[in-house]
Amino acid sequence: MASPLVGPEKRERTPRRRAFRWWAYLALLPLALIIGYFAYYPALSAIFWSFFHWQPAGVSTFIGFGNYVTMLSDGIWWSSFRNLGFIFAFGVVSWIFPLFAAELLISLKNARWQFAMRTLLIIPMAFPGVVTALVWGFFYSPNDGVINQTLKAIGLSGLAQNWTGQSSTALLSLLFVGFPFIAGLPFLIFYSSLQNIPTEVLEAAQLDGVGRLARFWQIDLPLMASQVRILLFLAIVSTLQYGFVAYVLTGGGPDNATMVPILRMINVAFQGGDWGASAALSTTLFIITIAISAVVATARRRGSATTDGGAM
Template identity: 65%
Template structure:
């Protein structure tokens, strides 16, 4: 078959080269004044979010007295922080909380793996609903219920141990410095109803069924399938969970405040509680602002590192695909 040569002029009929300025006009679909609609939102966000944070950083250099004149003292609050043994002990407790939280993911992971093996979609829906219903319970209710369970005299745990003939194991769980932190960490056991379970289960649910069927036909066992198929597919969700775990651990304090108040003997003290105690019990608002500022920059530091590595990983993956 003969190939007809098409002249360049004919091949380019209808093609109009656009200037960069024309392309920019085309991309700008909305007039600039339409963004003024965001102005009220930015004012509210700036007043209630950015202004308190900026004022906290500013007053961390003062002997802050909200009711009168505040004296500028430079870095004195930060020098006091370096000698604050309770503050640094709270970070040690925070490290234990973080490691324990990572280890507890084994339970939502196991629940998601067992749930995904159910062939009936209706059965999966029923069990999934039962597993995540506890997420609807207020955190205060959970804390108060577990506080009652930990009561040394008539608490559910000690009463059950005594009825089983294991009374020697009974303890003042949240009143003993040796067991208080561990008891605090066990609140919510088995820790299934939460974000880790939802992310892990969603990642497994999005895997095409054909992959699991092919693995079953090839004789791949359940454990081998977990290591070779399931776990690699959950890598992205695992990175997200680690990022969220770092941020949430640095902000941890609600459960400890309700159950133990940071005691006994500062055994469950965390940075957030230390700041509250310094501000509301000690009345040292400038020092509390310095602690808050330090915690803010620590959180920002870890967030930037995690985002940077995720971005580098994304860029390297994109470059590999483009080769």
């Protein structure tokens, strides 16, 4: 091995960033206080009160792991995770739509048309989530909803039903909120990934006679692997926090058919008045989220290390 001091080659030195003086970091103190009070304090407070029979306006009694013992026998709580499994699986499968849209959009030769279509697909992301949920609630209305009215107009009135009001169709109805699922984060990630594919790679594939479908399987999809892993991680975290649409449209019903952990926590606290048990549920969900995040992050690091090792 040649000495780094011998030879005409010079080692490239990574420029070191100049450190700020210590007092400059005091500018971050207000932000740290805000994050600590509004993010970390509620989480730590929930962990603390999960060991109490918590009465926010009264006397709270320490009961140890009593709330967690109660949680173990809460069938509604555990069945809500089964619903989350369906929500996660459906969400991942629905990535087909934004991926297909991104592939179509990136293939447009006209830059103006590509910009116009991209804008039309991104603008709906700015709409408030409550508006989207309420609009779909109108679609699902059993009396004058768009879906039932359309079925009646085409002679399929026998298929009209109370979509969110019966347990057999309620969860599936929630899953289809936002169809065709293009205006969202997956579309942006897929589209930006396709934009970042080197032009040289695409030109070489074209010279080799690689067709559009073959290019998708052999070039586009493998080069998007890291972005897909990130998207998968975000999907897991967002699924564990799912509850807004179900709260607006069904409230977890009917017969707990659309119950999810977030809604179960709310019901135990506000309807059951058992704030300590709700804190135990939230703490458990927090631990599950952290554990899954750690596993996914570790898998990502190992995957990146394997890729870098194979490239050397």
